[in-house]
Amino acid sequence: MPSFPLIPLGELLTYAxxxxxxxxxxxxxxxxVYGFGRGMIQRAAVTGREMAATQLFRIRAGQFIYSRLKSFEGAYAIVSPEVDGYFVSNEFPTFDLHHEQLEPGFLGWYFRQNRVWRQLASGGKGIGARRERLHPRRLLDHAIPLPPIEQQRRIIAKLDGAALQLKTLRWTADTARAELNATMEAAFRKVIAGAPRVAIGDVAPILRRPVELESNGVYAELGVRSFGKGLFKKPDVIGGELTWQKPFRIHCGDIVFSNIKAWEGAFAVAKPEHHGKVGSHRYLTCVVDTRNATPNFLWYFLQSDAGLAQVQAASPGSADRNRTLSQRKLAAIEIPLPSMDAQFWFDDLQQKASDVQAGQRGVAGELDHLIPALMHQVFE
Structure with a gap:
């Protein structure tokens, strides 16, 4: 916004x-105040005797507020009506706006830009500047481009309108995703109705393929995301730099389990692009007998409530890091095993659902850039 004068916030705000x-x-x-320009946090009431503070500060709707400690990650906001009259600590400086010059919505949108957070954070000293508290004087010295009040209102209307459309589109996508998942679950229940139950070890036994390491060898390593989110590429490892780690080879079609995070859905089917890569000794691979089962069908069951409950039971322990998946108990997990035709039919349904969800993610990715692009157009 180079055509508008730069006005220090000290001429537009009053510390209040x-x-x-x-x-x-x-x-x-x-x-x-949430980070990354996401607005206000509304917490439950606390009695005076439950807190160590001897003084709190009341805030009012329409004021400008920020977190001293989290300013580097965008903890700036206009106080929303939902928290009018709430209280904050002295870590949250609060300001009244000069409304004849500055619209709250305009300032709120301005402070949703990460370049602004970076500019204010850069005023700190040394490596730890991003961790230093932002003093109100530093904020008030910051100058913003200020259009006339009517143009501010037009800018607010444009950005608010885009944000509302984006929210509606996201709600529609979330609803469609929930309906698709419900349809998949209903189809799966129909497919497995009356199907025999067998131990997974009978159709997908654990098989580990040790890697003979070469000191100069470079090995592409994989990891597994939790909550059924698939495999991911980790940094390559050099054979000579490995000490106690013992990598194992992964092949396409393997069901790869993290033996410390399987209880929260950290297992996935290896795809063609994963073939030949390695996983550390913390991963287990089950090799599916494709004459009796398909990897994707087994994966779907294991990610279902009934399947995941068995995986969790096979991962004893009370703390996250101690919930190690037992190989013996994994092999004993009971799975429904309908006919191969039924499994192929359901796999085809999974693929179609996956294609739909991939399209939705693509749209969501484009939507994620919409507001930043508009803000760039408006402010830069």
Whole structure:
């Protein structure tokens, strides 16, 4: 916005703390500020005797607020009506706006730009600048391009309208995704109705393929994301740099389990692009007998509520890092095994659903760039 004058925020905002002593028997609804320009946090009320603070600060709708400690990650906001009258600590400086010059919505959108967060954070000193608290004086010295008030309102209307459309599109996509998942679950229940149950070890036994390491060898390593989100490429490893690690080879069609995170869905089917890569000794590979089962059908069952419950039961332990998947218990997990025709039919349905979801992700990716592009157009 080079055609508009740069005005220091000190000429547009007034520091406006509203301190209140904490009374032991009084309830105090507490607010906070989300990072990355996501607005206000609305927390439950806390009684005075439950907190260590002796003083809190009341905030009002329409004020500008930020977190001293989290300013580097975009913890700036206009106080929303939902938290009008709530309280914050002294870590959240609050300001009144000069409304004859500045619209709250305009300032709110301006502070959703990460380039602005970076500019303010760069005023710190040394490597740890991003961790230093932003002083109100530093904020008030920051100058913003300021169009006339009517143009500010037009800008707000444009960005608010785009944000509302984006929210509607996301809601529609989420609804469609939920309906698709429900359809898949219903189809799966129909396919497995009356099917015999067998131990997974009978149709997909554990098989590990040790890698003979060469000191100068470079090995493409894979990891497994939790919650059924697939395999991912890790940095390559050099054979001579490995000490206690023992990599194993992965082949296309393997069901690859993280033996420490399987309980939260960290297992996936290896695809053609994963063939020949390696996983550490913390991963187990089940090789499916494709005469009796398909990898994707087994994966779907294991990711279902019934299947995941068995995986969790096969991963004893109370702490996350100690919930190690037992090879013996994994092999004993019971799976429904309908005919191969039924499995092929369901796999085809899975593929169609996956294609639809991939399209939705592509649209979502484009939508993610919509607001930043508009903000760039408006402010830069």
């Amino acid at each position: 703390p509203d301190p209140h002593g904490v009374e032991p028997d009084r309830d105090y609804p507490i607010a906070g």
